[in-house]
Amino acid sequence: MTTTSTPEASTRSRWTRQRVLDFLGENGFIVIFVLWCLFLELATQRFATEGNIFTVLRQAAIVSIVAIGETLVLLTGAMDVSLAAILGFSGIVTASLMTTANLPPWLACFGSIGAGGAIGLINGLVITKIKINPIIATLGMMSILTGLALMYTGGQSVYGPALDRIAFLSSGGIGPVKMPVLVMFALYALFYWVLSRTLFGAHLYAVGSNNKAAWLSGLRVERIRIVTFMLAGLLAGLGGVMQVARLGAASPTMGDEFLFPILTAVILGGVSLSGGKGRLFNVLIASIFLVTITNGMVLLDTSVNAQRVVSGVILIVALSLDRLRQRER
Amino acid sequence: MNRWWIVAIGVLMFAACNGGTSNVGPQPQPTLLTDRLGQPQDLVPTSAEIAAAKTALGEKGFIGIVACNLSSEYHAAVPRAAEALAKQWGLPIQVFDSETKADRQNAAIETFVAQGAKAIALCVVDPKVVGNAVKEAAGKGVFMLQYAGRDLAVNGIGISVEDADLGCAAGEIAGDLIAREKGGQANVAILDYPDLPNVVVRANKIEECLKQKAPGAKITGHYLGGTAENGLKSLENALQAHPEIDVVASINDAGAYGAIKALEAAGKDPRQTIVVGIDAEAQAKDLIKQGKFFRGTVDTSPTQTGEMVMQAAVKLLAGSTAPKNVRVPVTKITEDSLK
């Protein structure tokens, strides 16, 4: 009689294998990231310099900040594709309030961040009360915001010496650590704490994990989702303010180029598109990883088209690792 | 067999309805000269020609403009100028925004033709994608004009600011400044945008003409430009690899703005560092007047282009004689020209 392994042993070994795949799936891209950084330093000798490291962190800051908001929304099981447009819209609002309306900088900034929050609130209400599919609703919002920005500016950029007053949001800081980087780390620390330690964070994960069960356990699911969209809007608004500070100007289409990086960062960072799973820290690393790809390509003196190919390859490899952990289920 | 009779009658009625509208009267055919590249004055129409064009359009006809996008200064200005002139002459006109997407242009052309356009002026995003639609429309008797390019104006007039001209002008501005102020030696970063094939021509010409004026200049590389964020990011990275960069030539003003921010942050001397763009946007001109970093841009004359488009359409509809290809002049804009 052959000795077959007992049911417990085979369950345990399957469970261990699943945990290894889970780890690789969630964190595999970090391994690739580290290898990539090592390669760049060895190949160019210019990657790991103080100047370059802080350049990379600065370039990642705005995308990563807005990615926090996208992560929150994804965790509840929805998706928001209007965040990039909110960034652009709030950028136009900031710049216009300061140049045309001549408002003091702090008022203009709070005003446009608030506007971002209000737009997020509208998104949340439309999605929870009128029950429109989140992707479609935010797609519509994106269209509306871009249209409004284009209509208001007539296709022109908004610029002027008044905007120099917020330049410190981009160039100020402590030594080589500039404001955007400080804000990025502060916000990540804050939201990490919120997600892992507070009631709101626990409720948020519950809603994303199974919103019906959460509802039947007495959680106010609608309220949680609306608050999440609002927070995402606020963060996108902040991103817009910071981008205006960075460029010293605002163009009506300035948000467009952020949509792809934001979504790529959250997906690469392993946030589940069906909700309830995802780690903020990984999104931060993913944002930085994405920036090091373009940074590295330039340091390596490669052409723009080669950059595209390499980005694509790296992303596919990293995402395949994500598929690994889906398989054994 | 009754079904077939109904189908046959239906087809005949359909053909009769469609055949009817195109009978406005014999369309006068224009003569297009191909021996030389035309000048703007070749296109100015007489009032008789304008009246003839109006007759040719009839009740339902109109002139269509398919713009590459309406979100950048240049591309928004061309149709605006065309519309203004059309209103002045009392000619119906419709404008379509392609949002820089090549495939949307096919749908636009087909829709315009179906709605009764007699002449369509096109800014082509990608000639390979839209070629067939243009030939089909021309085959139906619609005059296909083109601006910002000329190869696809099959039966119409091409009004082009040559990307080659633009690029070369920018390159020459930069080259001249290098020769005059830097003794012919410099490290040049070129901001590119390889998505659009016409823009690739621009970037290449920048490099070519710059080197003609300043053979000793070194090109550190082509980097992604096109938007302010791209320009900024690319220069931030490029300066890490090549801190010696002291000249930036960009295929448009937008990218140049971003490049300037990067140069500022890197502490470069605004008097010693040269940035040149293309498009002659208002912001660019302001910066040139300030004399810090931004030293030159190239006017693509969008307003003049728009007017020329309308004039060319009139010439075609009136059946006159005109050159097949007309060149829109570019103007170099530097501190001197703005005084």
Add this chain to the structure above:
Amino acid sequence: MAALLQLDRICRAFSGVTALHDVSCSIAAGTIHALIGENGAGKSTLIKIIAGALEPDSGTLTLAGQPYHPHTPHQAIEAGIGTLHQELNLLPSRSVVANLTLGQEPARYGVIDRDQARAAARRVLEQLGTAYLPLDAPIEQLSLSEKQMVAIAKTLLGECRILIMDEPTAALNSAEVEALFKVMQALKARGVTVIYVSHRLAEIFQVADVVTVLRDGQHIRTTPLDQTTPAELIAAMLGRSVQSVFPPRRTQLGDVVLSVEHASAAQAFDDVSFQLRSGEVLAITGLAGSGKTELGQALFGAWPIDRGRIRWFDAAGRITPAHAVAAGIGFVPEDRKAEGLLFDESVRRNVTLAALTRLVKRWGVIDRSGEQQAAQRQAEALHIRAPSLSAPVRILSGGNQQKTVLAKWLAIGARALILLEPTQGIDVGVKVEIYELIAQLAQAGTAIVLVSAEWSEVAGLAQRVLVLRSGRLVAELSDAKVEATSILRAAAGVASE
């Protein structure tokens, strides 16, 4: 009736662990013979031996008087013993008729005679009363219940004498279960014997003739079903006394906590009125489509009512689950996987989910040690077996998962509980644990609404039973009238004697 299959002193062990010890049993021809027992009692080992997938270590099997020693499942099929597998073993892309005649295609010179095949297929489907199944439909387009019919018909075509069914109703709705029972009666009418393994006592009492109880690998009893009761069977499965299966019912009741007045919801229930007192166990029961599930959900605010009022603790206004929870009302849904638990979260988080709002410190920070303590308390009180409280609830057994759902409400000190089919699909040992828990809670003053289709547990636990039929409240039984037969009659609409 003569015994068709006789088992004598069957023994089987795995790696030294005894699965079956000295099991002897007779299965008569033309009967529906139920086989019940706790998980691990040896049911699957026994049917695998009968079906030829395993060989006994000792003991004999006799089929129609002849010795029967199948070494492979194929030999068992040849002998006329078939099994209805969970996976059904059908070819999804092929048609019904192709699947039915697979391996037995009527053929002439290698060419399949289509007409004969279709005639044979139609014949066997008619015999089962399932002639409505389209012969040319590909299997993958049929519902699970219809696929089962095809699989059963296939065994019949193969001249099957004994058909073994292992938990066939697990994924079916009530209408489909009824359809399956009709088919089983048709099989019986044709002389086929059915061995029916199930957890659901209500179904067994409905469809089976004889029942065999196994416990710890041993045969405990085999009796005709009209000579026993659900409580007796449960007691036999667990080795307890009959009295201890359902704890004694409390008679002292408190104040009215729930008042339902003419509640109606379109397409669900109509004009239902009743009251509930603290300490009372009120059962709401009925057949499929009676509206009992929707009524249970409506009491928690999870199903909208169009007319009438539902008032808990004299509070005015519409109920939502959030309000209900805040008022101390708990809800155990029918589908714990989809509605009761956060499957990827830890056991601890699932237990404390409703109580989290009370476990926060300043700034909304969760009191982690408080959470751990609360979860630990509940896990101990309910004997929830899990590797650790941090393990995802997904890996727990069904019974322990259900206990986790209950723990969630005990953690907020629920004053009232609405339970929808709380013991469905749960091993009988945990079932009895839950019965004890319900009785304890009622004793302590919790008001309990038990929505269930298991007559045995309704009869065993409730003081009062509301019977719904087609959405209307047709009977209210209390005290002595609360027993299985009257409930069944009222639910089915048969006049009582």
